[in-house]
Amino acid sequence: MEEADITLQPGSPFAMIGAHTDSPCLRVKPVSKKQSEGFIQLGVETYGGGLWHTWFDRDLSLAGRVMVRDASGKHQQKLVKIDRPILRIPTLAIHLDRQETFSFNKETQLFPIAGLASAELNRKGRLGDEQDSSTKADSFSPIAEPRERHHPHLVELIAKEASVSAEDVLDFELILYDTQRSCIGGIREELMFSPRLDNLCMSFCSTKGLIDSVTASDSLENESCIRLISLFDHEEIGSNTAQGADSNVLPTIIRRLSLLGPTDATSTAYEQSLAASFLVSADMAHSVNPNYAAKYEPDHKPEMNKGTVIKINANARYATNSPGIVLIQEAARRAQVPLQLFVVRNDSSCGSTIGPMLSAAIGTRTLDLGNAQLSMHSIRETGGVYDVDYATKLFSSFFTHYSDLSQNIVVD
Numbered sequence: 001m002e003e004a005d006i007t008l009q010p011g012s013p014f015a016m017i018g019a020h021t022d023s024p025c026l027r028v029k030p031v032s033k034k035q036s037e038g039f040i041q042l043g044v045e046t047y048g049g050g051l052w053h054t055w056f057d058r059d060l061s062l063a064g065r066v067m068v069r070d071a072s073g074k075h076q077q078k079l080v081k082i083d084r085p086i087l088r089i090p091t092l093a094i095h096l097d098r099q100e101t102f103s104f105n106k107e108t109q110l111f112p113i114a115g116l117a118s119a120e121l122n123r124k125g126r127l128g129d130e131q132d133s134s135t136k137a138d139s140f141s142p143i144a145e146p147r148e149r150h151h152p153h154l155v156e157l158i159a160k161e162a163s164v165s166a167e168d169v170l171d172f173e174l175i176l177y178d179t180q181r182s183c184i185g186g187i188r189e190e191l192m193f194s195p196r197l198d199n200l201c202m203s204f205c206s207t208k209g210l211i212d213s214v215t216a217s218d219s220l221e222n223e224s225c226i227r228l229i230s231l232f233d234h235e236e237i238g239s240n241t242a243q244g245a246d247s248n249v250l251p252t253i254i255r256r257l258s259l260l261g262p263t264d265a266t267s268t269a270y271e272q273s274l275a276a277s278f279l280v281s282a283d284m285a286h287s288v289n290p291n292y293a294a295k296y297e298p299d300h301k302p303e304m305n306k307g308t309v310i311k312i313n314a315n316a317r318y319a320t321n322s323p324g325i326v327l328i329q330e331a332a333r334r335a336q337v338p339l340q341l342f343v344v345r346n347d348s349s350c351g352s353t354i355g356p357m358l359s360a361a362i363g364t365r366t367l368d369l370g371n372a373q374l375s376m377h378s379i380r381e382t383g384g385v386y387d388v389d390y391a392t393k394l395f396s397s398f399f400t401h402y403s404d405l406s407q408n409i410v411v412d
């Protein structure tokens with residue numbers, strides 16, 4: 001790629017896309033060791049608003065981060081993924097439960113089994129010996145060791161994945177996931193069946209759109225704005241965390257980038273940047289479900305593979321407004337991407353996104369959009385294959401053309 005002639009200045013506008021990376025899931029509790037009726041079980045905590053009944057009878061495993069002690073005695077974080085099914089939440093046979101509707105208790109029945117206790121008993125002798133020796137070596141531990149709080153087998157598995165010994169596993173944050181891989185589906189291969197489309201699909205499309213926009217020839221020629229994507233954690237639990245969208249992360253990054261180097265305290269570059277910028281809040285939308293069509297507003301029923309969905313709400317559950325629609329429509333026109341419009345029924349509850357909270361925090365014009373999908377928050381969701389390409393092209397076009405388009409939309 002040849003060096004482009006970029007004309008950035010302090011206070012330059014930002015073309016931004018924000019999305020989130022987290023999804024509802026089950027997380028291993030701090031003390032997870034349980035045993036009942038001959039089964040080893042694992043205590044788990046719900047994260048976010050999952051469709052928890054879909055987690056029953058799936059082949060589950062664990063992934064996440066582990067804090068370990070390395071060879072030099074330093075504590076460090078390692079990412080692990082156990083790549084085989086080790087857990088399962090069993091349903092009750094229909095012969096034993098004739099109820100028409102499936103209901104369950106989230107504390108006592110959403111409770112994975114991890115194997116049989118007989119294997120654990122054989123193990124105990126060996127681990128007991130190890131624990132004795134380690135207890136003698138380490139005189140004081142403020143909280144019980146991971147090997148006491150969790151099943152020793154589990155800690156050993158995690159240790160193996162992290163390439164350390166079990167006694168060097170200090171703590172972990174592990175979540176459950178479905179080991180079934182994503183796949184293409186539908187008679188004409190027009191659908192995709194996958195976990196976590198909400199919102200890894202939009203995270204992927206925004207990342208790919210950004211890369212495509214900067215690798216296209218002469219795309220950065222005379223560019224006067226900064227292209228940025230921000231992918232947040234913790235949207236499913238309200239975003240009010242250190243790395244969530246309701247934190248200071250994005251404003252401080254924009255501030256530093258808007259100054260383009262050291263400047264004096266009276267600079268208004270940050271405020272100028274915010275006033276001239278635009279944020280696309282990209283989060284998945286609801287496709288019409290043919291079995292529940294009455295749940296949708298009759299004139300706003302998004303369909304799969306018919307293009308990216310602009311989300312609108314009079315009560316600002318979404319941040320979209322008319323100037324934003326006009327702008328994104330122009331970006332879509334240049335990329336030949338169809339768009340759809342969505343509002344919820346007045347008698348329905350409405351989801352929300354990081355769009356309204358970010359626009360309120362930074363005062364930048366914002367628009368909410370996303371691809372249509374079915375079964376949002378299920379362990380296995382359904383999306384449209386062609387919509388991935390549409391959203392990627394739309395985002396690339398938005399980045400490529402924002403500095404030009406923004407000058408042609410006058411609202412004051």
Ligand SMILES: [Zn+2]
Pocket residue numbers: 020198199235283284
């Ligand atoms: Zn989402």
